Amino acid sequence: MIIKVCGMRDEENIRQLEQLDIDWIGFIFYPDSPRFAGKRVKYLPAKIKKIGVFVDQNPQVIRERAADNQLYAIQLHGSEPPWYCINLRLEGYKLIKSFGIDKDGHLPNAQLNAYEGKCDYYLFDTKTELHGGSGEKFNWSSLENYKGETPFILSGGISPEDADAIKSIQHPKFAGIDINSRFEHQPGIKNIEAIKNFIDKLR
Numbered sequence: 001m002i003i004k005v006c007g008m009r010d011e012e013n014i015r016q017l018e019q020l021d022i023d024w025i026g027f028i029f030y031p032d033s034p035r036f037a038g039k040r041v042k043y044l045p046a047k048i049k050k051i052g053v054f055v056d057q058n059p060q061v062i063r064e065r066a067a068d069n070q071l072y073a074i075q076l077h078g079s080e081p082p083w084y085c086i087n088l089r090l091e092g093y094k095l096i097k098s099f100g101i102d103k104d105g106h107l108p109n110a111q112l113n114a115y116e117g118k119c120d121y122y123l124f125d126t127k128t129e130l131h132g133g134s135g136e137k138f139n140w141s142s143l144e145n146y147k148g149e150t151p152f153i154l155s156g157g158i159s160p161e162d163a164d165a166i167k168s169i170q171h172p173k174f175a176g177i178d179i180n181s182r183f184e185h186q187p188g189i190k191n192i193e194a195i196k197n198f199i200d201k202l203r
């Protein structure tokens with residue numbers, strides 16, 4: 001299972017996180033986020049794959065942030081259309097496209113079909129007025145209705161109490177989790193002890 005910790009921006013906090021057994025670290029390059037990492041992250045851990053989060057931004061900005069921050073993948077949280085994903089993938093980027101699921105757990109099936117084959121991963125987040133980072137969960141039982149081919153990352157309000165529920169997810173396309181605001185002291189500053197305990201329960 002891929003474990004991604006998102007919304008990092010503080011050098012000391014990143015250095016602490018890199019000691020843990022995580023796979024991906026996420027940096028938010030959307031300036032309106034309280035977790036905005038700036039243009040260049042101050043410290044880039046060598047052994048962890050670095051993911052850049054963007055919201056309806058100019059592809060040239062994505063190219064610059066990707067080059068400056070050694071990004072492994074681009075995570076899109078806006079209304080970027082399928083062709084936008086195709087073009088970035090043609091340039092060689094791995095692509096993660098986020099989809100908002102409403103709290104009742106209705107999957108946006110027409111949208112998911114439209115992006116099939118155009119992304120490396122889908123990311124299922126809770127649909128709110130924010131683009132992400134709401135700390136709110138959707139109804140995970142709806143995941144069993146996902147019949148697509150693209151592997152998915154589960155996101156949206158995952159909290160330290162969720163380890164057992166995550167371990168019980170059996171879906172063949174379940175690839176990993178993305179944790180964020182529920183593991184923070186304040187936006188962008190993670191509670192390393194809470195993340196460590198959570199990973200110990202998951203692994």
Ligand SMILES: O=C(O)c1ccccc1N[C@@H]1O[C@H](COP(=O)(O)O)[C@@H](O)[C@H]1O
Pocket residue numbers: 006007026028030033034035053054055077123125131132133134135136155156157158178179180181182
């Ligand atoms: O966290 C943010 O501020 C943010 C802003 C804009 C787009 C995405 C953002 N974060 C992503 O949101 C999900 C869910 O986070 P949470 O667990 O509900 O806090 C996660 O994938 C973050 O990468």
